[in-house]
Amino acid sequence: MKIAIIRYNAGNVHSVKSALGRLGIESIITDDPAKLMMADKIIFPGVGQAQTAMEYLIDKKLDKLIPTFKQPFLGICLGLQLMCNFSEEKETECMGVFPVNVQKFPEKLKVPHIGWNNIGKLKSDLFKGIKENSYVYFVHSYYAPASEFCIAETDYILPFSAALQKDNFYATQFHPEKSGVIGTKILENFINLKGEK
Amino acid sequence: MLTKRIVPCLDIKDGQTVKGVNFINLRHAGDPVELGAKYAEQGADELVFLDITATVENRSTFAILVKEIAATLNIPFTVGGGIRTVKDVEILLNAGADKISVNSAAVKNPRLISDLEKEFGSQCIVLAVDTRYDGNQDIVYVHGGRIATERKTMDWVKEAVDRGAGEILLTSMDHDGVKTGFAIDITRKVTEIVNVPVIASGGAGNCQHFYDVFENGNADAALAASIFHFGEILIPDLKQFLKEKNIEVRL
Numbered sequence: 001m002k003i004a005i006i007r008y009n010a011g012n013v014h015s016v017k018s019a020l021g022r023l024g025i026e027s028i029i030t031d032d033p034a035k036l037m038m039a040d041k042i043i044f045p046g047v048g049q050a051q052t053a054m055e056y057l058i059d060k061k062l063d064k065l066i067p068t069f070k071q072p073f074l075g076i077c078l079g080l081q082l083m084c085n086f087s088e089e090k091e092t093e094c095m096g097v098f099p100v101n102v103q104k105f106p107e108k109l110k111v112p113h114i115g116w117n118n119i120g121k122l123k124s125d126l127f128k129g130i131k132e133n134s135y136v137y138f139v140h141s142y143y144a145p146a147s148e149f150c151i152a153e154t155d156y157i158l159p160f161s162a163a164l165q166k167d168n169f170y171a172t173q174f175h176p177e178k179s180g181v182i183g184t185k186i187l188e189n190f191i192n193l194k195g196e197k
Numbered sequence: 198m199l200t201k202r203i204v205p206c207l208d209i210k211d212g213q214t215v216k217g218v219n220f221i222n223l224r225h226a227g228d229p230v231e232l233g234a235k236y237a238e239q240g241a242d243e244l245v246f247l248d249i250t251a252t253v254e255n256r257s258t259f260a261i262l263v264k265e266i267a268a269t270l271n272i273p274f275t276v277g278g279g280i281r282t283v284k285d286v287e288i289l290l291n292a293g294a295d296k297i298s299v300n301s302a303a304v305k306n307p308r309l310i311s312d313l314e315k316e317f318g319s320q321c322i323v324l325a326v327d328t329r330y331d332g333n334q335d336i337v338y339v340h341g342g343r344i345a346t347e348r349k350t351m352d353w354v355k356e357a358v359d360r361g362a363g364e365i366l367l368t369s370m371d372h373d374g375v376k377t378g379f380a381i382d383i384t385r386k387v388t389e390i391v392n393v394p395v396i397a398s399g400g401a402g403n404c405q406h407f408y409d410v411f412e413n414g415n416a417d418a419a420l421a422a423s424i425f426h427f428g429e430i431l432i433p434d435l436k437q438f439l440k441e442k443n444i445e446v447r448l
Contacts, residue, residue, distance in 0.1 A: 014293050018268045048318055107392060112320055112363060114394050115417065116200045116242055116447045135200065135447040137273060139295075139320045156199060178273045178295065180237065 003027040003191070004039035006066075009056040012047040012175075016076065019177035019187055031060050040071055041191060045177070046078030047139070050102075051090035053082060067097050072195040075171035080164060081142055083171050089142050097169050098149050100161075102142050109157050112141040119162045119174070123151040126163065126170055128189050134182045136162070136174040143173065168195060198445045201411045202242035202418035203432060204396060205425045207232060208249050209278075212258050214426075215249060230265050236425070237272045239432040242447060244270065245298070245366075245420060248278035249341075256285075260292045267293020275323055275366075283312050290317060298323040298366055301339040304346055304353070307360060314361025323396075324362035326354060328383060329370040335383055342370045350383065351390060358391040365391065366420065368398040376402030376424070384414035396420050404430060404438040411444050 005016050007029045020027045027043075028035065036042060044066070046053060057063040066073075066083075075083045082094045087102040094102070105111045118133040143160035146153060152163035154173070163172045170190065176183035208215040213227040233244050246266065248259045256279070263276055276289050277298030286297050303309050303324060313322050327338040328350040335350035354365055367387055369380030377400055384397045394417035397410045401421035410416045424430045436446045 012295075014291075015267065015295070018293065019271065021268065022271065047320065110392050110394055110417070112393075113199065114320070114364065115202055117198065139273075141320075175273075178271065180271050184271055 001025075001041065001191070002039045003041050003043065004036050005029045006036065006042065006044045006062065007031040008046070008053060008060070008062070009048070012045050012077070012177075015175075015177045016043055016045045019184065020191075023184065023188055023191070025191060031062065033061070033065050036065070036069075037197070040197065041193070041195065042069060042071060042073045043190075044073065044075040044079035044083070046076060046082070048078055049089065050078065050081055050087040050092040050094065050142075053078060054092050054094060057082070057095075063095050067095055070168060070195075071197050072190065072193040073169050074190050075169070076177070077140060077173060077175055080144060080171035080173050083164075083169065084144055087142060098144070098147070098164050098166055098171070100144050100147050100149065100164070102144050104142050105157050112139055113143075113156045114139050117154050117156060117174075119152040119154050121150070121153045124163075124165050124170070125193060126165070126172075126186060126189050127152065129185060130182060130189075136172075136176070136179040136182055136186075138162075138174045140173060200242070200445045200447045201416070201439070202396075203240070203407070203435060203446070204243045204245055204418050204420040205236045205241050205432070206245040206247060206398070206420050206422045208247050208422065209259065209262065210249050212262050229262065230269050233266055233274070234269050236432065237270055240436055240447065241272065241432055243272060243418070244274040246274060246276045247298075248276065250279070260288050263289055263292035263294050277323070277325060282309075283316055286313055286317065290321065296321045296323050296364070298325040300325040300327065303357065304337060304339050304348065307356060310357055310360040310362055319361045319363035319393075322362050323364045323366050324354070324357040325366040325368065326350060326357075327368045327370055330383075338370055342368070342373070351386065354387055355390055358393055362393065364394045364396065366396045366398060369400060372400030373398070374423075375400060378402065378406040379410035379414060379416070379419065381409055381414040384410055384416050388415040388417075394418065401430075404435050407435060408439060408442050408444060411439070412442075
């Protein structure tokens with residue numbers, strides 16, 4: 001199986017490769033459209049800022065390509081936010097896979113939301129074998145609100161989407177590659193999803 | 198609910214952990230990668246690796262080590278010690294560190310924090326502050342807590358957060374190494390003036406001390422070294438203790 005991790009100007013790309021490595025799974029890091037299209041599964045990680053990340057994706061024409069992928073696709077953290085319609089971070093137009101607008105947390109508690117928090121209302125095969133209220137690791141200041149695409153919910157200041165799914169597109173706001181054994185299991189579930197190209 | 202974090206800290210010199218480690222079932226007590234993995238397995242929420250190597254040549258040894266740590270650990274980790282430039286940070290983040298901590302160099306040149314924020318975002322910048330009460334007020338110390346500065350701790354913390362520090366690692370020099378508990382008052386004061394997480398450090402001697410700094414000091418995380426290394430407190434026991442006292446922890 002070919003796993004591709006999308007290379008772009010956001011950190012954290014290697015952490016995902018390492019996490020897959022711990023599962024004994026080889027992966028490539030690339031921004032080459034041909035290689036991405038050939039992959040069986042695609043992971044779109046990211047730590048960074050929405051606007052500069054979108055500029056890079058537009059420059060590489062990946063912003064138009066990504067929404068057309070048919071194989072199982074997993075966005076992580078900033079990846080999730082870039083898959084939404086729009087982000088309040090620097091008023092950035094994003095790729096619109098999920099018809100949802102990303103908002104900034106109101107500063108009633110500490111922002112960014114950093115640390116381990118639990119996920120509930122779990123749906124989808126991505127969370128197969130994962131118990132309700134399992135803890136995963138978050139680092140973010142912006143969030144996707146609850147919507148019909150929400151497949152996991154977390155409460156911080158307000159209930160928000162910890163994960164989204166639409167067709168073959170999956171995304172987590174938390175970092176499965178940094179979430180201990182629970183996160184490893186979620187990555188493994190993603191790798192085991194059935195899919196087409 | 199967001200949990201309180203337990204953070205073991207490892208001092209590294211020439212690629213090896215420095216402080217004596219007294220772990221059962223550990224083949225190489227000095228191997229930071231193996232020790233880190235052991236803590237992760239026991240339920241540590243995050244790890245800090247501090248490079249206390251003095252020479253520039255050994256810095257590249259540290260970057261190689263960070264790469265190994267990143268390949269092994271499945272929880273987040275911060276690296277620090279001797280970071281002076283944006284380039285230093287770039288090397289460590291590229292090696293796989295999730296966050297970096299800056300201390301003396303930021304005191305000397307506060308713009309470093311702004312530059313790092315611009316380049317990498319505040320989520321990966323931890324400001325480490327060594328503080329001591331001089332009988333009158335809380336003062337920032339540098340160079341491993343040996344040299345006093347002119348800066349008042351509260352002013353410095355506030356400035357650093359304004360410049361983009363995403364987290365504060367607050368070490369009380371008055372409490373460090375004496376195992377009589379964390380510095381509750383100053384930890385609480387810092388949490389009141391900034392809206393970023395505060396990691397309390399220095400003084401952990403027993404489980405109750407962790408409870409006190411979470412409950413009364415309002416800390417988001419608590420860091421300790423020797424009590425974990427010497428097995429005086431086991432992380433699963435500590436977390437169970439906190440859970441029973443209604444502190445939210447990840448079990």
